[in-house]
Amino acid sequence: MSPRLLLVPLLICASTVSAQTYPAKSVRIIVPNAPSGLADVSARILAAKLSEATAQQFIVENRVGAGSTLGTAVAVRAAPDGYTLLAVFDSHATNPHLFRNLDYNTVTDLAPISLLVRGPLVLVVNPSVPAKSVNELVSLAKRKAGALNFASVGPGSPARLLMELLKLEARVDVINVPYKGAGGAITDLIAGHVDAMFPTISTAAPHVRIARLRAIAVTSEKPSNALPGVPTMMSVYPNFRAESWVGLLGPAKLPPDIIARLNAESAKVLALPDVKTRFAELGLETAASTPAPFDQWIKTEIERWGRVIRAQKITLE
Helix, strand or coil, X not given: CCHHHHHHHHHHHHHHHHHHHCCCCCEEEEECCCCCCXXXXXXXXXXXXXXXXXXXXXXXXXXXXXXXXXXXXXXXXXXXXXXXXXXXXXXXXXXXXXXXXXXXXXXXXXXXXXXXXXXXXXXXXXXXXXXXXXXXXXXXXXXXXXXXXXXXXXCCCHHHHHHHHHHHHHCCCCEEEECCCHHHHHHHHHHCCCCEECCEHHHHHHHHHCCCCEEEEEXXXXXXXXXXXXXXXXXXXXXXXXXXEXXXXXXXXXXXXXXXXXXXXXXXXXXXXXXXXXXXXXXXXXXXXXXXXXXXXXXXXXHHHHHHHHHCCCCCC
């Protein structure tokens, strides 16, 4: 028998063994964003449950900087052995359009494992703004062109991109007021220093419930259980859909058996009732997926937000 033929079953056997023994040591999940953010919170919930399920520690490591590209580059350069993973959110799909010289290719240099969670954002206004619906807010913006101020958090943030999408869909002129973080933006919105914003539901809901902010519409296809009675943006503008999301990836060339193991274990975690409840409290739903649909999700997000970024000439400012 040819030595080459003898090698085939040995490779198959080695792959099976690696799948059965992985993980044999601690695993780090790089979060290229600040602690307490959406990706960080999601990664920590997942890591705690994966540690229990595998009897190995999954440790979250925040590598912040350069609009989340620094930590992503670290994951890209890591050995594709399953011991360095990456948890990303929305900005992962907008960075290719905002950074001219990324150190990596967003699509080909990372291996998708699973989408983890997804959830809508919400258009909120300060209660002093005389608008209780999308149509009323748009009418106000048209009557007072350039008078309404929208808070945003960075040029590639959902808050900024959704404001730009509203300008495109409704053909209105509103002013962007950039902030370094969502906390400062929400504080100023409540104080009336800015008029409106598209924050995550988890950020806005506590203030909506005590009437510090008024919820106008959510950005998902269907109304959110976290904000009962609040309509969708799509009810006015059919193309207006967006969700915050978090997904798990690894370096390119991550072995398929390890991807399959991580995918299966993640799906089990996301199906746990207490995990579903925890994310629901944050205005999110668990969204386990196989690698191929998650890969397509990323590509679709890159293409969709690329159109908005190009149309509105958004740059890193």
